[in-house]
Amino acid sequence: xxxxxxxxxxxxxxxxxxxxxxxxxSGLDLTIExxxxxxxxxxxxxxxxxxxxxxxxxxxxxxxxxxxELHDALRFSLNWRDGALETSGQLGAVHKAVLAVAxxxxxxxxxxxxxxEGSGGPVRAxxxxxxxxxxxxxxxxxxxxxxTSAANWIACxxxxxxxxxxxxxxxxxxxxxxxxxxxASNPQAIYTDPMTMDDYLGIxxxxxxxGLYDCDVPCDGxxxxxVSHRDYAPDAPNGAVHVNAMGTALRGRPSWDQFDDxxxxxxxxxxxxxxxxxxxxxxxxxxxxxxxxxxxxxxxWIEALGFCGKGEGGPFVEGGARIAPDxxxxxxxxxxQLSGGRLHGFGxxxxxxxxxxxxxxxxxADCEVAAVGAGGGPESGCLLLTKxxx
Amino acid sequence: xxxxxxxxxxxxxxxxxxxWTAGADGRLRIQxxxxxxxxxxxxxxxxxxxxxxxxxxxAVAGTGTIATFTINHKEWIPGFEPPYAxxxxxxxxxxxxxxxxNIVGCAVDAVRIGMRVEVEFEENGEFFVPLFHPIESG
Numbered sequence: 147x148x149x150x151x152x153x154x155x156x157x158x159x160x161x162x163x164x165x166x167x168x169x170x171x172s173g174l175d176l177t178i179e180x181x182x183x184x185x186x187x188x189x190x191x192x193x194x195x196x197x198x199x200x201x202x203x204x205x206x207x208x209x210x211x212x213x214x215e216l217h218d219a220l221r222f223s224l225n226w227r228d229g230a231l232e233t234s235g236q237l238g239a240v241h242k243a244v245l246a247v248a249x250x251x252x253x254x255x256x257x258x259x260x261x262x263e264g265s266g267g268p269v270r271a272x273x274x275x276x277x278x279x280x281x282x283x284x285x286x287x288x289x290x291x292x293x294t295s296a297a298n299w300i301a302c303x304x305x306x307x308x309x310x311x312x313x314x315x316x317x318x319x320x321x322x323x324x325x326x327x328x329x330a331s332n333p334q335a336i337y338t339d340p341m342t343m344d345d346y347l348g349i350x351x352x353x354x355x356x357g358l359y360d361c362d363v364p365c366d367g368x369x370x371x372x373v374s375h376r377d378y379a380p381d382a383p384n385g386a387v388h389v390n391a392m393g394t395a396l397r398g399r400p401s402w403d404q405f406d407d408x409x410x411x412x413x414x415x416x417x418x419x420x421x422x423x424x425x426x427x428x429x430x431x432x433x434x435x436x437x438x439x440x441x442x443x444x445x446x447w448i449e450a451l452g453f454c455g456k457g458e459g460g461p462f463v464e465g466g467a468r469i470a471p472d473x474x475x476x477x478x479x480x481x482x483q484l485s486g487g488r489l490h491g492f493g494x495x496x497x498x499x500x501x502x503x504x505x506x507x508x509x510x511a512d513c514e515v516a517a518v519g520a521g522g523g524p525e526s527g528c529l530l531l532t533k534x535x536x
Numbered sequence: 537x538x539x540x541x542x543x544x545x546x547x548x549x550x551x552x553x554x555x556w557t558a559g560a561d562g563r564l565r566i567q568x569x570x571x572x573x574x575x576x577x578x579x580x581x582x583x584x585x586x587x588x589x590x591x592x593x594x595a596v597a598g599t600g601t602i603a604t605f606t607i608n609h610k611e612w613i614p615g616f617e618p619p620y621a622x623x624x625x626x627x628x629x630x631x632x633x634x635x636x637x638n639i640v641g642c643a644v645d646a647v648r649i650g651m652r653v654e655v656e657f658e659e660n661g662e663f664f665v666p667l668f669h670p671i672e673s674g
Contacts, residue, residue, distance in 0.1 A: 283549050283578040288636045290544035290556075290665060292616035293608060301606035302624055309604070309649045354607040403624055403636050404577070408604050 150423045152241075153535065154248035156386040158374040159188025160499040165334040165367035165487050167264040173211040176368040177260045178219055184370035189383040190254055195372075196225040197252030201239035201259050201491075203229030211260045211368075226252040234394035234416060235521030236491030237529060241392050243373040255373045259492040263364035264336075284401045293353075297361055297440065299402045300522055301353040304442035306408040308355060313460035315355060318441040319346040320466040321477070322359045322484050325438060328471065329481025331507040336363045337485040360441040362483035369492035371499065376535075387502045390515075390536050393420025393528040400524040409457065410446055412526035413519060417450040420528050426536060428452040432513045433501050434475055435494035437520045438482040447519045448475070451528070471508050479508040491520030495529070502533045541660040542615040551579040554593045559657035559664030565593035566633060575630040598655035599671065600625040603634060607644045621647045625668055641669030 161183030163176040185192060204212030213229045216222075226246045234241050236259060243255035293299065307313050323346060329335035341359065349358045379386035393416035398405045405411060421427075428451055436447035445459035453475050454462040463469050469477035480486045480497040487493065498516035500506040506513075515536070519528040546556050551567070555578075558565040567579035570590030574583065582589055605623035608616075621639040626632075639647050640656070653668040 283552060283580070286547055286549060286552065287555075287578055290546050291622050291636055291638050292542060292544075292613055292620060293606075293622045293636070294612045295610075297610075298606050298608055298612075298622055302604040302622070305606060306604035306649065351607070351609040353609065356606075403634055404632075406632070408624070 147425065150391055151248045152244045152389045152392050152423070154376050155244040155373050155389045156376050156379050156382070157371050157389070157499055157531070158254070158378055158382040158386055159184040159190065159372035159384070160496050161187050161370055162334065162496055163368040165336070165365055165489070167336055167363075167365055169366040170265050171366065173260045173262040173368070174215050174219060176262070176366060177211045177216050177258055177370070180368040180370040181216060181220065181256055181258065184256065184372050187384055188254070188372040188374065189381060190372065192220050192222060194254050195222050195256050197243065197246055197255030198222065198224060198227045198229070199239045199243040199246070199255050199257045200229040201233065201236045202231035211258075216258070226255070234396070234527030235525040237495065237518070237520045237527040238394070240371065240373065240495065240529065241394055241527060244389055244392060247373055247375050253375050254378070256370060257373055258368060258370045259490050260368035261488060261490050262366045263488060264366040284403060288403060295353070296522065297353045297356055300440045300443065301356045303408055303411060303446070304355050304440070307442065307457075310409055311457035311460060313445070315347060316343060317460035317464050318355070318360055318445070319343055320463045320469070321438060321441045321444050322346055324466045324469050325478050325482035325484040325486070328479050328508050329485035332481050332486055333507070334487070335481040335485055336365050336487040356440055359484065362439045362488040363485065365487035365489070367487060367489055369489050369496050371495060385503050387499050388532045388535050389529060390426060390532045391420045391424035391530040393417055395419035396524060396526065402523045405524065410450060411522055412524045413447050413450040413521065413528070416521075416526040416528050417447070417452070417519065420530055421452070424530055426515060426530060430515050431475070431517045432515050433479060433498070433510045434477050434517045434519075435479070435498045436477060436517070437491060437494060437522060438478060438484050439488065439522055441484060443522045444477065444482070451517055451519065471510060476510045479506055479510065494518050494520060498529070498531050502531055541658050541665075543613060544660055544663070544665055545613070546663050546665070551581055555579065556663040556665065558593055559666060562657060563595040564598040564655045564666055566596050566627070566629070567591055568594040575627070575633050577633045577635070596627055596629050600627045600635065600653055600668070602639070602647065602649055602651045602653055604649055605639065605647050607647070619644050623647065623668065625653055635666065637666060637668045639669070640667045646670070
């Protein structure tokens with residue numbers, strides 16, 4: 147295999163802003179806080195940043211701080227900029243930054259995702275007659291039936307997974323409980339009180355088979371990474387994390403309701419495309435930081451990445467020992483979005499970087515390879531990060 | 537939902553207008569390619585299989601099977617009173633065509649994957665909204 151182009155890129159810096167449920171700080175304020183920390187973490191100054199990449203940029207159903215706002219606030223001088231929703235999931239912003247650096251369009255790209263959902267995010271439903279007007283056709287055949295949330299759409303997949311493979315609520319609960327246990331060590335996490343299986347099973351239902359604890363917790367916060375050219379690695383004061391491979395594929399229909407297989411989603415394709423670009427195998431992965439916007443999504447990622455066979459995600463996570471920090475696949479060691487907070491994919495990336503640096507709150511011993519996956523439905527992308535060039 | 541049908545926020549695109557109105561005569565209609573005869577959903581301006589533009593709505597039997605579902609317990613939209621069942625129904629003519637719909641005519645906890653269902657229409661303003669109820673067994 148010729149060396150994949152993404153190996154030209156490293157993550158030289160990473161940081162987060164304050165994270166919380168109701169901070170009542172502006173998204174731009176949080177983004178600036180995380181940006182300045184990340185730039186310093188990378189051993190750089192504002193003047194060194196010559197690229198910005200963000201998901202999803204301004205507007206759209208997910209809201210977001212635009213790159214232009216940050217650009218103007220910190221007065222970068224940019225050679226390259228990007229931000230948009232139609233990409234390989236939330237991590238598409240990272241994928242594009244990696245490509246820009248590898249192509250020589252920029253040397254140090256600041257990549258960010260900021261959410262301000264804890265203080266009252268964009269109105270998603272009940273807003274009036276405009277619902278669906280600007281959405282892709284697929285939504286126009288869902289929203290009239292009173293299902294406006296990804297909770298409803300993804301619940302349909304979880305239900306089918308249970309039907310075909312015998313997956314249980316208790317198995318989904320193992321993912322939620324693992325996240326909560328890990329969150330207890332994360333000073334930025336939203337929910338840190340211990341959770342029992344009875345707590346999990348007893349909480350109110352949202353969209354069967356999902357109860358409240360299967361759904362991630364909205365919050366405010368900004369996550370920033372600096373993607374730099376590999377030749378900067380020796381100068382990065384806190385170490386460089388290497389991009390070994392990235393997964394960007396979407397081979398099924400780009401649809402929440404018409405995807406060919408109701409027991410997986412686009413992570414099937416992005417995961418496959420990532421493994422096609424590396425000699426590393428699932429067995430080489432020391433920790434997995436996998437999107438748990440809903441508990442079942444993390445299970446779908448575990449299967450898609452080949453940590454177990456298709457349909458075997460339930461038994462794999464059952465009881466939680468295998469996904470615990472001392473298990474064979476430590477999962478979402480920062481608490482995930484279920485307890486750490488809904489940082490919309492970037493919390494997993496941040497944790498993957500911290501694990502490889504050896505500075506995570508719940509640190510995995512000898513962590514050399516981290517798999518990071520973000521997204522659900524037809525939005526999906528992943529990264530294989532390594533401590534050394536592999 | 538004692539105050540009439542819920543607010544369905546139908547905002548159809550050009551090719552999909554027929555879907556929400558064609559049920560006035562009690563028949564469900566799906567877009568079909570006049571050349572390769574494949575069914576297409578959601579409807580579009582060109583056949584995704586053979587790129588023909590000979591596309592037209594065509595009546596289907598209106599029967600299918602629940603591929604999956606969720607029972608929604610949250611009031612996402614005022615006027616939709618939980619709990620209610622949302623399902624993806626595979627049409628008998630082509631199981632790769634899935635219709636998102638509400639399951640009516642039975643208790644929400646009776647809804648099952650594999651359940652046989654049949655279309656009915658809810659008159660909702662200018663629209664005839666396809667809903668599905670269980671087919672009586674036996």
